[in-house]
Every structure is written in C-alpha cells, then in structure tokens.
Amino acid sequence: MNTDAQSMPALKRELARKAAALGFGLFGVTSPQPPATADKFRKWLNDGGHGDMAWMERDIERRLDPTLVLPGARSIICLGLNYFQPRPERRGEIATYALGRDYHKLFNSRLRQFCEVLRSHGGENRPYADTGPLLEKPIAARAGLGWQGKHTNLVNEKFGNWLFLGTVLTTLPLEPDLPAKERCGSCTRCIDACPTRAIKGPYSLDARLCISYLTIEHRGAIPVELRPLIGSHLYGCDDCIAVCPWNRHAAITLEERFATRPLPDPVEILAWSEADFDRELAGMAMRRTKLQGLKRNACIVLGNTGTTADIPALSAASGDEDAVVAESAAWAVAQIEMRTLSA
Numbered sequence: 001m002n003t004d005a006q007s008m009p010a011l012k013r014e015l016a017r018k019a020a021a022l023g024f025g026l027f028g029v030t031s032p033q034p035p036a037t038a039d040k041f042r043k044w045l046n047d048g049g050h051g052d053m054a055w056m057e058r059d060i061e062r063r064l065d066p067t068l069v070l071p072g073a074r075s076i077i078c079l080g081l082n083y084f085q086p087r088p089e090r091r092g093e094i095a096t097y098a099l100g101r102d103y104h105k106l107f108n109s110r111l112r113q114f115c116e117v118l119r120s121h122g123g124e125n126r127p128y129a130d131t132g133p134l135l136e137k138p139i140a141a142r143a144g145l146g147w148q149g150k151h152t153n154l155v156n157e158k159f160g161n162w163l164f165l166g167t168v169l170t171t172l173p174l175e176p177d178l179p180a181k182e183r184c185g186s187c188t189r190c191i192d193a194c195p196t197r198a199i200k201g202p203y204s205l206d207a208r209l210c211i212s213y214l215t216i217e218h219r220g221a222i223p224v225e226l227r228p229l230i231g232s233h234l235y236g237c238d239d240c241i242a243v244c245p246w247n248r249h250a251a252i253t254l255e256e257r258f259a260t261r262p263l264p265d266p267v268e269i270l271a272w273s274e275a276d277f278d279r280e281l282a283g284m285a286m287r288r289t290k291l292q293g294l295k296r297n298a299c300i301v302l303g304n305t306g307t308t309a310d311i312p313a314l315s316a317a318s319g320d321e322d323a324v325v326a327e328s329a330a331w332a333v334a335q336i337e338m339r340t341l342s343a
C-alpha cells in the first residue's frame, strides 16, 4: 500500500484492507477534480496524436471531468495490479500484459467485490478497469500510486512499470492521498529506447508512431517506412517501459491467469482460419487485433526477421482475400529476398 493503513480513518482503512485482500498491490484516493493534464490532453487530440483511435474524442468533456461521469462523485479510488513476468524469447514479441489471459475479466470481478464495501456504506459507485471514460494515469498519479514517466505511463517505486490500473468513482467522501514524487530525474532511457521515436520528448507521445498503436489499434496497412522499425514486435511493444530503471524491484505477478500461454510462431498464424484464431486466442487480449490485423503483423515480423524458409507461407498469404494482408505478405517476401541477395 502507498499509505499507512493504521493512520487512515476507519472507512478508508477498511477499503485499503479489502484492496490488499483482493490482490491489489496499490491503493490510493484522490478528489474527482479534472486532472491537471486535461488541457494538454485536449491539445494532443487536436494535434491528432491519438491517430485513428476516434473513441478517445467521444464524450471528451466527460473524459476530462469525472463529476460528469458520476454526478455527486466525491472521491476517486485508484487501484494497481502487478502483471510483471519475464518476456519469453520468441520470434514475434508480445507485450507482457498480453502474454496470458485477458486481465479485464479478473479485474472487473475484483472491482465488483471491492465495491461491495462502498455499497455497504451507502456509496453510489462507478468502477472501471482501464476502459472507463477517465484519464486514469494522471488520476492515479494524483492518488499517489506513482508518477507519469517521460514515456507517459505510470511508474511506481516498488512495482516499476508493470501495473494494470483501475478506478472507482464514488459518492462517498474519502481523504485524498498525496501525489507521488516524480522520480525520472535526468534519465531519458525510455525516450532513447523507442524504435520508432514515438516519444517526441519528455511526456510527449505520438501514438501514430507507437508500435503498440500500430500493431493493435491501427486498422489498415502499416506505413512502409515504419515497418522495418517494428522489428519482431507481433503484438504491442514494451520497449520503453522495459528499460526503465525503476523496474529493478519488480516481482513476478502472483496472478496465475497472467502466466504466459503457448503462442504460435508468426508463420503459423498466416495459415489460421477464423476458427483457429478463436480457439488459439480464446480469452486473450490479443484478440483485439482481429485475425486480419494479426496476420498483417505476422507478415511485418517475417519481413524483418524471416528467412527463405518462410517464403512459401508468405507467398500463399500474398493471395489472401484481405488486401492489407496480401500486400503486407508481398512486402515481406521482397524484404527476405533482398536480404538473401545482399548476404
């Protein structure tokens, strides 16, 4: 916990204990005021930094003002859940948070149990497991869970960068915690590590260049000039958070659901049907790309890392009925052939 449970008023102490009993490593409280970064977020949207994630523009006033999400809200409770585990060495890297089963089900179930305490005290509540209309990172920072690093993600002294964040808006008044101290100092490792230079400077991320965005959220073809920079990233990217020195104290998650599941090589994915996709990725966050998006990504990975042994599968994929997959596969074949010729 980031606060001393013994020194809290009774209700907050009860909530802190419940959070710990449910496996949340971090618990903090803040006011329902708009985050201080609201204007910056609005400018980021106006500049198009969110790419084609149009959902971010929807209900923008609500997103910036929690009291519009829950009229009468008097507090926001922030919760953090550790998901760290070592990333397996494999062709086609997968972001750490997506290696196991999708966290939303577990997180939502725990949030519901957590809200039982609030309900028993007469609170009206809105729990969100990172899918709510809230700017959860600056809100979590204000609640003392950590600080927003120069890559814009939340960093905590104990857990490093490997945290799922949840928020609960409540009409109950709770004493706010103090924000955590910002501890990036002169470090720029995350900025330097980004393969596509998506972190334009401290606290400034251009999602249109971010590999997580390109491989997960972006629909359609990945710009040709960015493809070589994607390297072996099949789904998401941890590069900026993995290099953070504050990960040094991170312990492996105790959540069995987050343990790495067996995952196929990119060349196998090229042959998947929709039924294969549904079976192999049942209950996993990786489903978000849909089959065509994952095949597109597999082509990019093979174009960057593949050998002539991968060409038959890629040639077959170049006849895919999805134009983006077909074009990406043809690009990958050309990349491998170029590498082979110049070797």
Ligand code: SF4
Pocket (backbone or CB within 6 Å): 148, 149, 150, 151, 155, 183, 184, 185, 187, 188, 189, 190, 191, 240, 243, 244, 245, 246
């Ligand atoms: S890598 Fe360095 S600059 Fe980036 S979040 Fe971590 S401490 Fe801050």
